[in-house]
Amino acid sequence: MMGGPALGLMRPRLDEEGVTRQRIKPGTVRRIVPYALRYRWSLILLAVTTALDAAIAAASPLILKMLIDDGILPRKLSVVVWLSVTIAALALVNALASYVQAYSSGRVGEGLVYELRTALFEHLLRQPIAFFTRAQTGSLISRVSTDINGARQAVTTLLSQAVSAALTLVLVISAMFYLSWQITLASLVLFPLLLLPGRMIGRALQRLTREGMQIDARMGSMADERFNVSGAMLVKLYGRPAEEAAQFAKAAARRRDLTIAESVYARMFFIGITVLTSLTTALVYGLGGSLAIDGVLELGTLVAMLTLLLRLYSPVSQLASMQVEVMTALVSFDRVFEVMDLKPLIEERPGAVPLPAAESGAPAAPDIEFSGVSFRYPSAADVSLASLEAISVPQPERADEAWILDDLNFVAPAGKLTALVGPSGAGKTTITQLVPRMYDPDAGAVRVGGHDIRDLTLESLRDTVGVVTQDAHLFHDTIRANLLYARPEATEQDLVEACMSARIWDTISSLSQGLDTVVGDRGYRLSGGEKQRIALARLLLKSPPVVVLDEATAHLDSESEAAIQRALKAALADRTSLVIAHRLSTIRDADQILVVEAGRIRERGTHEELLALNGLYAELYRTQFALQENTGEEVGSAAGAPGPA
Structure with a gap:
């Protein structure tokens, strides 16, 4: 009982000796x-x-x-x-x-x-x-x-x-x-x-x-x-x-x-x-x-x-x-x-230009292209400091780290819904994180509307791409403030319409303080499904030309999910959508399905085309989605469980 982290708190660890004894630069x-x-x-x-x-x-x-x-x-x-x-x-x-x-x-x-x-x-x-x-x-x-x-x-x-x-x-x-x-x-x-x-x-x-x-x-x-x-x-x-x-x-x-x-x-x-x-x-x-x-x-x-x-x-x-x-x-x-002195890995290049659609304010949706994209997560030395991590373990050399994406090539057509499916750890979430430039690829290019996103201004890219993650984050503030984070100039009517489209207005209106209800630390005064619907309302309020959904309806019950799917189908019409599929309805509505495995696109096509191939998608469908089709109930599996991909 004497070892472990408790003892480490008494004196500097070996890796901290250099931190606590270092001289002033x-x-x-x-x-x-x-x-x-x-x-x-x-x-x-x-x-x-x-x-x-x-x-x-x-x-x-x-x-x-x-x-x-x-x-x-x-x-x-x-x-x-x-x-x-x-x-x-x-x-x-x-x-x-x-x-x-x-x-x-x-x-x-x-x-x-x-x-x-x-x-x-x-x-x-x-x-x-x-x-x-x-x-x-x-x-x-x-x-x-x-x-x-x-x-x-x-x-x-x-x-x-x-x-x-x-x-x-x-x-x-x-x-x-x-x-x-x-x-x-x-x-x-x-x-x-x-x-x-x-x-x-x-x-x-x-x-x-x-x-x-x-x-x-x-x-x-x-x-x-x-x-x-x-x-x-x-x-x-x-x-x-x-x-x-x-x-x-x-x-x-x-x-x-x-x-x-x-x-x-x-x-x-x-x-x-x-x-x-x-x-x-x-x-x-x-x-x-x-x-x-x-x-x-x-x-x-x-x-x-x-x-x-x-x-x-x-x-x-x-x-x-x-x-x-x-x-x-x-x-x-x-x-x-x-x-x-820690230089950000993601920086706007000198002479970066805004996306034309973002510059003109037009709602026209651009396409998304991954061209020869390879990616692996940066090492600790590239992005952090030992004195900020407190607990350090030996880090592998950059050259030994595994590739998360390997020579990835695909196009998500403008105004169409592209679904990503695949086993946990395949790289689906990483793909969605590269689009809004949370990371930069190590090789190849990600293009939006034909423009390499590294040549675009970060403001125009973030205005163009809207994202809802599986773990929807809310600030410890009112519902109104969390919604206005997407569009500060939005009117009361805009807020109400977005909440109605996300099927959350009935819940909000039943609260004693309505939109002025404080959601608590990270939104924990709300259920998981309520948080996700508020996050979806925030996305709808932003109304971006490109929408990325990382299993954004995973915490919803079937009835709420079906209602939101109908709302999203109308709200996201003519917008480019890249969605990590969690429900059968998402797959059936997709104009294109990309089957991701080990950082590569193994199969692509529509639902019927991929079932006819009787390959990896057909196997995933049988283990994850078939029971949903037969019973209408959500079934979790290793293949569809969210992971660090």
């Missing part, structure tokens, strides 16, 4: 600059107010010296009054400068985070389906939320601190040299030692931070997979809540240990700084006191020097701690840019 800082420069005016305002703040910090001790030496000791009340008024005025100016400084740094920092977050979200949406089949959802959410938040903290805090600390340091040291070069040199002897711990501790914290982010992403993935309806149901049905809780507890324990280690390292760093600053203060007290006793320094000068020394600790401490903060913050940026 060169050029990470340089890549941040363009995002910040988009807020150059806020940066300028930040620099001005920071310089003013630093100047006031350096000038205040000098005014204190003048107050003592030129006002209090000579008993000149007017000098005391004017210098007191000056100090009060500088305090008000400093308060205003601090306010503007906070606003400017916040605007730059939050603006940079906004730019990064939106760019990352858009970039993730451009990734191919193969990317999402490998990457854990929790890991992706972690990049968009946790990692970006780490970047926010770095920018908003460090941006103002770095400039302020540097300017304050220069001005304070200059003022100290002006008052007493002896005490200044003595106080600066130990200060370089403050910078040494930062680099060593920063390296350790970088590794801990990266591993902590990996643990956070893994716990997020566990929560995402167990807290949706399907995951929660699986856990309960198999009686595994205790084991799941134990696995999560082990991951949380590892995160706890990492946080404790981070806290200890940070405390060690500040303990070192405190000791060194205390030694420096003692040195200055002794040397300054002796010089004052000997009459070398005036009393006001000594007080001003001690005040300046205290002012010096803050920027030096900030610069030293910033080493640690910058090195750990760069982990967040590095993880974000790591994903941003």
Whole structure:
């Protein structure tokens, strides 16, 4: 009971060692600059107010010296009054400068985070389906939320601190040299030692931070997979809540240990700084006191020097701690840019053109042609990152992977219904995924209306091709919002007509909130058949010239399926349809049937023609469809069961 995934959550797996220990990539800082420069005016305002703040910090001790030496000791009340008024005025100016400084740094920092977050979200949406089949959802959410938040903290805090600390340091040291070069040199002897711990501790914290982010992403993935309806149901049905809780507890324990280690390292760093600053203060007290006793320094000068020394600790401490903060913050940026550098496999070519039908808005249906198409799924290295998968297994070389489609050739005629049948794993679903360009073929070409789909704009292709999958997905929103996703400008009447055509309006109208009913996570408040009919209504609302149905009526009862088939037959008239057949009625209505086996078209023709051949189709028909014809009931079989094809 000690092995398995539970133990893997306690420490990084072998494949994760490289992820948690990897160094920051060169050029990470340089890549941040363009995002910040988009807020150059806020940066300028930040620099001005920071310089003013630093100047006031350096000038205040000098005014204190003048107050003592030129006002209090000579008993000149007017000098005391004017210098007191000056100090009060500088305090008000400093308060205003601090306010503007906070606003400017916040605007730059939050603006940079906004730019990064939106760019990352858009970039993730451009990734191919193969990317999402490998990457854990929790890991992706972690990049968009946790990692970006780490970047926010770095920018908003460090941006103002770095400039302020540097300017304050220069001005304070200059003022100290002006008052007493002896005490200044003595106080600066130990200060370089403050910078040494930062680099060593920063390296350790970088590794801990990266591993902590990996643990956070893994716990997020566990929560995402167990807290949706399907995951929660699986856990309960198999009686595994205790084991799941134990696995999560082990991951949380590892995160706890990492946080404790981070806290200890940070405390060690500040303990070192405190000791060194205390030694420096003692040195200055002794040397300054002796010089004052000997009459070398005036009393006001000594007080001003001690005040300046205290002012010096803050920027030096900030610069030293910033080493640690910058090195750990760069982990967040590095993880974000790591994903941003992942080039999408499916991209629009320069000079891509829209489909003529899509461009003119005409409903004319184009034909679909597969010409010498060969395809195999991309490897993990091509589409994903090890840090996004969390669980890695040895991946075969690309050359050893099996071909899903092998030299596939066929034409789905314009305005006709083409049915795909074949055993599970034959490649039927893969064919339907190539049409809307979810993947690109490794060889050959897929053409729509005579155009290679790789030469078309993605927008026009997606406008032309409408797809309903077997597992119809609905967002956790209202029925109305899910329908309008297909055509945002649709009217209420359009929605009602689409729902009536999909035979789902009676169900929707019986709900207390009608179209404004929230469907729940992934539509689980609805039955499988209801979800499919809403998905079909969404397709009908889009009304595309090309329709792809991947067993889209598999979850419907016979009566509902028959009604929808009649609706689809009317709605899809004169449209090019490519349908994975699940029902006998689909096959009988098909203008062409393609029998797919092992990634090739083995037979093609009409229902009667293929039965006459007495080949693979006839065998499939006898095992899957004949009983439907005789009894009118759905019969599942291995040949017709949905699979990963």
